[in-house]
Amino acid sequence: MPVWERSSTVRVVPPARPRKLAKVPFVELADGRLQGVVSSGSDIGRVYVSSIAAGTYAYACSTNNNRPCGGARGGFCNHIRALVAEAVLQYGAERVARYLKAEPGDGELDGAGLVASLAATRPAPGGSSAAAPVFSRFLRHLTYLELEPVTAPLPEMHWFPSTGAVA
Template identity: 80%
Template sequence: MGAGALSVREKSSTVRVVAPARVRKLAKVPFVELADGRLQGVVSSGSDIGRVYVSSVAAGTYAFACSTNNNRPCGGARGTFCNHIRALVGEAVLQYGGERVARYLKVDVDGEPETYALVMAMTSTRPAQGDTSAAAPVFSRFLRHLAYLELAPTTAPLPEMQWFPTTRAVA
């Protein structure tokens, strides 16, 4: 393929869905993603059923952030990873596989990267507490995903889930 040529997959408006590495339960960590240079997601509170935390770990620096859905700081994320971040890493390993998570976060671990090894490797670098500005967009994406669960099953296309390339200027 020459420079600038697109593959059939790149021209398509559909993306192959990658099955999870292992089955995971969604009650504790209902949303996890590797995006925007971070491992990020939504973690349920262990003490309040109405509260969730938006947690993230930056790739390379392992700067971490954890706050509630209404932007209150997590009490456990003081100088090291809180339990919400540890749970997020664990669910990411289940969803994507330890090797992919380690590669994305740029964590150097020996053997098959599992949750404990990843957390130990990242925390041994003494990462700094990061910026919580990503919490709002992450939580917004989580809510958008929840909205699709409320739709009646259908085979009709959903306009907001279609990709419309523009090939001409709009007047």
């Protein structure tokens, strides 16, 4: 039996490049979407939940209180652009493009290039608004940061990936 099958932890794929969490504290490729939480540029107390659907590139952006983003009319808003850029840093441009089923142009494959490629398809607003579950997952992740460091196992974290070596 391989060592990883005897462990309750899984290996974590390290980020493609380090990223700062102030602008986009949470980004994930899940539920058929690139989705995450993006801080407001104008109000420190407001965050936006943004997403792009794989394949159709339908997008949604709203506050955590489900108020629509004013900039997401007729094209990607700055929150969605920031989300894509941070996803590229976290997962790598190839993985994000593959997940979204995007075929980037001949230009350099980075966050801006991927956004330009997606925008060229003229995506429509109205992607599935997953604001509530995405924001809930984000808040759940934040609670783990507040836990005191202990060596005893935490039952609710038995699934949580470990960055340590498997013994």
